[in-house]
Amino acid sequence: MRTVATTTLLATCALLALAGCDHDDPVPPTPDAGTRPDAGTEPDAGRQPDAGTQPDAGSVQGPAVIGSTPSEGETNVLPVEMFKADATTTGVRKLVTLTFDTPMDTTAAEVTLVDRTTPANPPRTLTGTWSEDGLTLSVAIPRPESDLPPLEEETAYTLELGALRGTEGHAVDTSHAGLGDGRLDFTTGRRDGTTEHACAHALLESPVPVTASASPTIYPATDSSHEFYGLTLPASGTSFLGYTEVVSGESRDEPVILYLNHPIPVAVHDTTEGEDAVASTLEPARPVCLPAITHTLKFTAPGGDRFLRLTFGPTERETFTFVFERY
Known part of the structure; x- marks a missing residue:
């Protein structure tokens, strides 16, 4: 036998069912993991500008020597050349030329000549002359003293170019195949007296x-x-x-x-x-x-x-x- 309370409860549930409701509480929808923003689709640190891809002072290639007289490593280089000093006298010198692959800063024209055979001889600072296009530097090596030749016979020399700069301020490339170490090395031979x-x-x-x-x-x-x-x-x-x-x-x-x-x-x-x-x-x-x-x-x-x-x-x-x- 049903009690009054049971009858009343069943009546109430019947009315609720007719209204389209059931006994479950409403549950708000939960976002699906597949629709949520994914860390893999967000801007990635790996896609951001990287310090390794930014211009690096160490990776900027400087101007390179693409030709020289004498050439790099040349031997038997003539140590003395002559020119007409005035109407009645001749002078002696040695001309060295360097040609670069890009225009250079023509306000910087100093090079240093080093005697590698006799290191006791002090290095000589020389000032060259730039061509109008800034691509070729001509260096006239004079006598170090009035009774000495411009260069000694059978002697190894290095012309250091560390003071030269390109128009953008970069030093001479020291890894280029032309000079390798950014310095011109050569060895003189004998003079040609005849x-x-x-x-x-x-x-x-x-x-x-x-x-x-x-x-x-x-x-x-x-x-x-x-x-x-x-x-x-x-x-x-x-x-x-x-x-x-x-x-x-x-x-x-x-x-x-x-x-x-x-x-x-x-x-x-x-x-x-x-x-x-x-x-x-x-x-x-x-x-x-x-x-x-x-x-x-x-x-x-x-x-x-x-x-x-x-x-x-x-x-x-x-x-x-x-x-x-x-x-």
Whole structure:
């Protein structure tokens, strides 16, 4: 038998069911883990600007040397070069040039020369001259003292470039393949005394004018020792070609060198009894006094008063100079 209380409770529940409700309390929806903001989708420290990707003073590449005279590590470098100091005297120096891959700060032009063979010799601070475009520095190394050459023979030197800067202020790159350590290293050889002697003639004397012959049978002589000749060649078609004579010595074969200011082709023939070719070599001269002497022609004149014909050309040059020397 149901009690009154039980009947009343059932009636109440029936009314609630008719209203669409049940006995459970409302539960607010909970956000799904899949719809929540994920730490993986938030800005990540790994995606933020990283100190390792920012410009780094240590990673900025400075200007690099892409060419030099002498070249890096070169040996047998000529230690003395000559130039015309004034109308009656010559001077000596050594020229070094450095070419960079980017324009440089032309207000900074000091380099330091270090004698690695004799460390007791103090380093020398030298000031170079920049080209107009700021890419090439020319350094003239003078005598350290009035009675000493610019550079000693057979000596290892280093030219330190630490004071040079690019236009943005960066030092010379010390890892570039050109110089490696950012310094120019080279070793001198012996002086070239014979070319120095010829340079004195070419720099200070006025050339003796000679017009070469257009005929291969009659031609003027150009065979005086220590003479500085200015030769003019006759026209031959669209180029120039001419002949001169050299008479050899009486008693012995003589090495002969013509110190030329241009690479003029020259053929040598012994015409004493016939038309015999004499071996000769045209080659670049050592750079003792460029551009006064740029090339040498070498041959041996056979002894016995032999008559040699020199054929100059064909060449595009009508005039040139040379110093004639017998040894």
